[in-house]
Amino acid sequence: MTDTTKRTFESFGYEWNTFDEIREEDAEFARVYFRDLDLASLRGRIGLDAGCGKGRYTRFLAPHLARLVALDGSRAVEAAARNLAEYDNTFVVRADLCAAPFASESFGFISCLGVLHHLEDPRHGFHRLVELLAPGGVMLVYLYSRPEGPGARRVGLWLASALRTVTVRLPHRLLRAGSALVAGALSVLVVRPGAFGARRHIGVLAALPMAAYRGKPFRSLVLDTFDRLSAPVEHRYVWAELAPWFAEEGLEVRAAREEAGWFVVSGKRQPAEGPTAPAAAAGGHGDVEEQP
Numbered sequence: 001m002t003d004t005t006k007r008t009f010e011s012f013g014y015e016w017n018t019f020d021e022i023r024e025e026d027a028e029f030a031r032v033y034f035r036d037l038d039l040a041s042l043r044g045r046i047g048l049d050a051g052c053g054k055g056r057y058t059r060f061l062a063p064h065l066a067r068l069v070a071l072d073g074s075r076a077v078e079a080a081a082r083n084l085a086e087y088d089n090t091f092v093v094r095a096d097l098c099a100a101p102f103a104s105e106s107f108g109f110i111s112c113l114g115v116l117h118h119l120e121d122p123r124h125g126f127h128r129l130v131e132l133l134a135p136g137g138v139m140l141v142y143l144y145s146r147p148e149g150p151g152a153r154r155v156g157l158w159l160a161s162a163l164r165t166v167t168v169r170l171p172h173r174l175l176r177a178g179s180a181l182v183a184g185a186l187s188v189l190v191v192r193p194g195a196f197g198a199r200r201h202i203g204v205l206a207a208l209p210m211a212a213y214r215g216k217p218f219r220s221l222v223l224d225t226f227d228r229l230s231a232p233v234e235h236r237y238v239w240a241e242l243a244p245w246f247a248e249e250g251l252e253v254r255a256a257r258e259e260a261g262w263f264v265v266s267g268k269r270q271p272a273e274g275p276t277a278p279a280a281a282a283g284g285h286g287d288v289e290e291q292p
């Protein structure tokens with residue numbers, strides 16, 4: 001394991017065991033994450049949530065799958081095991097997704113939410129996930145996006161990158177306190193004015209970034225600020241950079257949405273479909289039942 005991967009796991013192990021509780025607002029965020037996914041089509045499949053963290057979104061997937069592996073490389077699995085204890089069909093595994101202890105094509109569904117952009121080589125991690133996906137399988141990934149034009153979000157991301165040059169090296173407890181201060185500033189300067197603008201229809205304020213935090217508890221913002229300032233590696237993408245990943249792996253992109261990040265649902269073709277099969281032919285999502 002490289003030093004960077006080790007630091008990544010230490011950072012998230014601390015994060016998810018510190019902010020380990022399941023929160024009401026997770027349900028609303030989950031709706032955003034799973035909006036493009038036909039959850040009913042997952043019935044009978046074996047799933048993998050790669051980089052599950054404390055399992056806050058794994059919980060929403062578990063009822064739709066026959067079995068679900070919640071995998072994470074960090075001590076976050078301790079929080080995940082607590083939060084997923086009530087789901088008998090869910091198994092928590094600690095492993096690096098690049099060296100996951102599963103045979104190729106084991107899973108009929110894979111989710112990987114907010115994980116690949118923290119890898120030193122995200123493209124390699126993506127390839128490993130595609131190897132684990134069975135023909136007919138469906139994959140949902142969420143990756144950080146990068147704005148292409150100027151604007152408030154671009155400025156904010158530039159500031160965050162500047163801060164990160166220092167914060168990724170800070171002791172986690174100290175950074176946690178610092179994150180509360182930064183989150184306080186963001187709340188006062190961006191989130192609340194944005195919410196006010198949206199209520200009063202003041203376009204310039206309503207257009208401020210971080211709309212997802214309007215009306216959400218402050219602790220949510222502290223958690224995400226810590227997350228952004230602590231993880232040693234952060235990659236960001238425009239679609240022109242991501243689209244080739246799917247094309248090169250022969251995946252059919254079924255939905256690609258940019259909402260402060262890329263939400264992409266894709267499918268792996270059945271062998272009979274061939275590389276040029278029409279998109280509609282892959283619409284059955286494969287019958288990937290439990291495997292022996």
Ligand SMILES: C[S@@+](CC[C@H](N)C(=O)[O-])C[C@H]1O[C@@H](n2cnc3c(N)ncnc32)[C@H](O)[C@@H]1O
Pocket residue numbers: 008009012013016050051052053054055056057071072073074076095096097098112113114115118119227
């Ligand atoms: C930002 S968190 C997202 C957690 C969860 N998917 C969520 O959205 O709440 C990223 C997670 O990916 C895990 N992770 C990062 N690199 C990994 C790797 N190579 N293998 C397995 N897990 C990894 C981290 O430990 C962390 O829990």
